[in-house]
Amino acid sequence: MAATSGSGRLPRFAALLARVLLPAALILAVLLVQFVDPQFRARIRDNAFDQLQSLAPAAYRDELPVRVIAIDDDSLASLGQWPWPRTVLAEMIDRLHALGARVIVLDVVLAEPDRTSPEQLAAHWPARRDLSALLARLPTHDSVLAESMARARVALGFPLEASATDAPLPPVKARFLSFGGDIGASLPVHGGGVASLPALSDAAMGSGAISLAPGSDGVLRAMPLLHRVRDTIYPGLGLEALRLFGAIENVAVEVAPQDATKRGQVPGIQGIGLGADVFLPTAPDGRVWLNFRPLAPERYIPARDLLAGTVAAPLVKDHIVFVGATAKGLGDTVFSPLGELIPGIEGHVQLVEQLLTGAYLLRPAWENDLVAGVLVGMGLLLGYLLARFRPAWSVLLFVLTVAGLFALSAWLFVARQLLFDPLYPALALGILFVVMVVPRYVRTEREQRWIRDAFSRYVSPNRVKYLQENPGHLELGGIYRECSFVTTDLEGFTALMEAHEPALLADLLNDYLDNMIRIAFRHDGTLDRIVGDAVAVMFSAPLVQADHAVRALACAREMDAFARECSRRQQARGIPFGRTRIGVNTGTVLIGNFGGKAMLDYRALGDAINTAARLESINGQIGTHVCVSDSTVAQCPGFVGRPVGRLVLKGKTQAVLVHEPLTAEEAKSPRVTAYLAAYALMDSEAPTAGEAFCVLAENYPDDPLIVYHARRLAGGASGSLVVMKGK
Numbered sequence: 164m165a166a167t168s169g170s171g172r173l174p175r176f177a178a179l180l181a182r183v184l185l186p187a188a189l190i191l192a193v194l195l196v197q198f199v200d201p202q203f204r205a206r207i208r209d210n211a212f213d214q215l216q217s218l219a220p221a222a223y224r225d226e227l228p229v230r231v232i233a234i235d236d237d238s239l240a241s242l243g244q245w246p247w248p249r250t251v252l253a254e255m256i257d258r259l260h261a262l263g264a265r266v267i268v269l270d271v272v273l274a275e276p277d278r279t280s281p282e283q284l285a286a287h288w289p290a291r292r293d294l295s296a297l298l299a300r301l302p303t304h305d306s307v308l309a310e311s312m313a314r315a316r317v318a319l320g321f322p323l324e325a326s327a328t329d330a331p332l333p334p335v336k337a338r339f340l341s342f343g344g345d346i347g348a349s350l351p352v353h354g355g356g357v358a359s360l361p362a363l364s365d366a367a368m369g370s371g372a373i374s375l376a377p378g379s380d381g382v383l384r385a386m387p388l389l390h391r392v393r394d395t396i397y398p399g400l401g402l403e404a405l406r407l408f409g410a411i412e413n414v415a416v417e418v419a420p421q422d423a424t425k426r427g428q429v430p431g432i433q434g435i436g437l438g439a440d441v442f443l444p445t446a447p448d449g450r451v452w453l454n455f456r457p458l459a460p461e462r463y464i465p466a467r468d469l470l471a472g473t474v475a476a477p478l479v480k481d482h483i484v485f486v487g488a489t490a491k492g493l494g495d496t497v498f499s500p501l502g503e504l505i506p507g508i509e510g511h512v513q514l515v516e517q518l519l520t521g522a523y524l525l526r527p528a529w530e531n532d533l534v535a536g537v538l539v540g541m542g543l544l545l546g547y548l549l550a551r552f553r554p555a556w557s558v559l560l561f562v563l564t565v566a567g568l569f570a571l572s573a574w575l576f577v578a579r580q581l582l583f584d585p586l587y588p589a590l591a592l593g594i595l596f597v598v599m600v601v602p603r604y605v606r607t608e609r610e611q612r613w614i615r616d617a618f619s620r621y622v623s624p625n626r627v628k629y630l631q632e633n634p635g636h637l638e639l640g641g642i643y644r645e646c647s648f649v650t651t652d653l654e655g656f657t658a659l660m661e662a663h664e665p666a667l668l669a670d671l672l673n674d675y676l677d678n679m680i681r682i683a684f685r686h687d688g689t690l691d692r693i694v695g696d697a698v699a700v701m702f703s704a705p706l707v708q709a710d711h712a713v714r715a716l717a718c719a720r721e722m723d724a725f726a727r728e729c730s731r732r733q734q735a736r737g738i739p740f741g742r743t744r745i746g747v748n749t750g751t752v753l754i755g756n757f758g759g760k761a762m763l764d765y766r767a768l769g770d771a772i773n774t775a776a777r778l779e780s781i782n783g784q785i786g787t788h789v790c791v792s793d794s795t796v797a798q799c800p801g802f803v804g805r806p807v808g809r810l811v812l813k814g815k816t817q818a819v820l821v822h823e824p825l826t827a828e829e830a831k832s833p834r835v836t837a838y839l840a841a842y843a844l845m846d847s848e849a850p851t852a853g854e855a856f857c858v859l860a861e862n863y864p865d866d867p868l869i870v871y872h873a874r875r876l877a878g879g880a881s882g883s884l885v886v887m888k889g890k
């Protein structure tokens with residue numbers, strides 16, 4: 164049994180390609196998403212990181228030298244609404260300095276003059292010169308704050324703005340030293356920032372960006388240590404606080420240039436050095452992921468307690484002390500991966516804690532390589548196991564691999580502070596598993612069903628029904644009967660096979676043959692044989708059909724219509740799919756079961772089927788698609804067509820009158836009317852026949868039959884009798 168039947172089975176090589184192509188395409192698509200990292204991929208990763216942090220949050224460590232002076236609701240109730248006079252902030256700084264705070268970090272914006280300052284009040288009483296003179300002798304609140312800041316080690320924060328502005332930027336207090344490349348090339352660019360008053364900015368020892376960058380879901384997961392504002396590099400507020408804490412002036416930034424991939428590095432920022440002993444690795448864009456702990460009230464001291472003098476010195480001595488708003492509606496708030504709503508200042512606090520201990524999180528640089536290796540390896544192993552072992556081994560491999568990914572992710576997070584997302588590769592492996600395993604089951608079921616149905620798929624349905632009703636006819640021997648035959652052949656298919664992939668042609672040929680055979684079955688024809696791309700169909704066997712010639716002609720016409728449309732579609736795709744040649748003939752043949760006891764072959768033997776094959780072949784010589792013998796036309800009342808000629812076929816001595824079937828519209832066209840007139844002249848061997856066909860050829864150069872006769876007559880031939888030289 165040939166594997167090119169309507170069951171759609173592919174040759175072994177084509178089947179192998181079909182099994183490999185879809186999994187390979189899936190792996191490539193998954194890896195493309197992994198490397199390009201679109202938004203939906205980042206969301207899957209963020210969800211995985213949140214789950215890891217929820218399962219194993221960091222622990223609070225009270226011994227770390229970090230505190231927060233909170234401008235909370237109770238402090239506002241005691242001291243009045245915000246903003247407080249700058250003298251209050253100055254007093255807070257003085258008290259913290261006196262208590263021994265090493266660094267004071269102001270997470271507040273001081274971009275405008277204090278409205279409660281004496282000079283601001285004097286502007287409201289222009290007629291009271293005595294009052295204006297008195298107020299003029301008082302120091303401004305901003306100058307008082309600047310003096311307090313100058314006495315202490317203060318870092319002043321400023322927010323970033325995405326859009327470009329012309330507003331002046333605060334001075335950069337840190338000095339950046341680049342090692343390896345351009346620092347700013349790997350950082351997102353901000354258009355500007357809101358600087359504090361120049362006097363305050365100058366008095367501060369440090370200046371850092373305070374803007375947070377939560378995800379689209381409002382969850383804060385990572386903090387950048389460096390920011391690029393226009394063409395200037397600024398530290399984040401946490402990094403600036405740590406720099407002042409260590410009394411460090413220079414910040415060393417290690418950068419891998421764009422060609423670092425040649426050396427196995429990821430281009431971008433590699434890390435930040437503070438002094439000789441501290442190196443802080445970062446992501447290529449300067450970020451680090453926070454290893455969140457639950458919000459710890461122990462870190463926070465109400466501002467009113469500090470101003471009341473009730474804060475013990477050990478709580479802030481040698482500490483980095485943040486001053487910022489935590490009151491509801493006053494400060495910014497974000498969600499942590501633990502699901503807590505936290506004040507924005509908490510992000511800076513936890514960042515500094517983790518920079519001090521080195522316990523912050525990073526993504527491994529080899530994550531993409533690992534995902535690629537797992538996917539490719541899994542694809543190869545699944546293919547091997549599915550081909551040679553029971554499916555249970557493939558299921559076990561899948562389960563162990565997915566479990567290993569999650570175990571690896573948990574171990575990296577807990578033991579190495581590395582964030583590896585197991586969700587995306589596990590999801591990809593699940594899809595790969597389904598893509599590879601399900602077709603295996605479907606293919607197995609299809610093959611088993613094909614084996615069960617093979618006989619009926621190779622024998623025409625009417626033949627199967629006949630044998631079911633007449634089992635006694637399943638025996639050797641035959642009878643003579645008049646039958647009609649339709650033979651087809653696909654022109655140029657051998658050359659097409661040499662120019663295109665076998666898998667493509669196998670699918671194309673199977674689809675073509677399937678449709679041709681379905682057409683034959685619709686007209687109750689019996690499939691005589693399939694030879695490559697050629698099909699032979701017989702009518703009136705095994706069941707007698709009084710209208711077998713009419714059925715054969717109708718079948719040929721429908722096959723021709725399908726074949727033309729199929730050729731047009733494939734040529735539009737760039738595949739030079741040739742025309743289908745069809746021959747139709749009617750005659751007496753010997754039909755029956757031939758072969759032996761081992762195998763039966765229901766066939767028709769005789770000259771009639773050979774003539775049908777010859778008629779199919781001569782289409783290639785005269786340019787037609789369908790040739791019908793006069794013996795068939797004689798049994799088809801109302802036949803519409805035109806005579807081709809009286810042809811003496813190769814190996815024959817008697818001429819056969821051959822016709823080309825036409826549609827009713829074609830038969831009424833001026834072209835066919837003129838052809839019939841010229842043919843009558845040629846058939847009567849009139850001397851003007853050659854001239855008539857010559858004129859026709861000039862008027863209708865796209866009609867191959869007209870051109871054929873014009874050339875034949877121009878070459879000295881005469882009459883409608885044509886001796887065919889080839890088959």
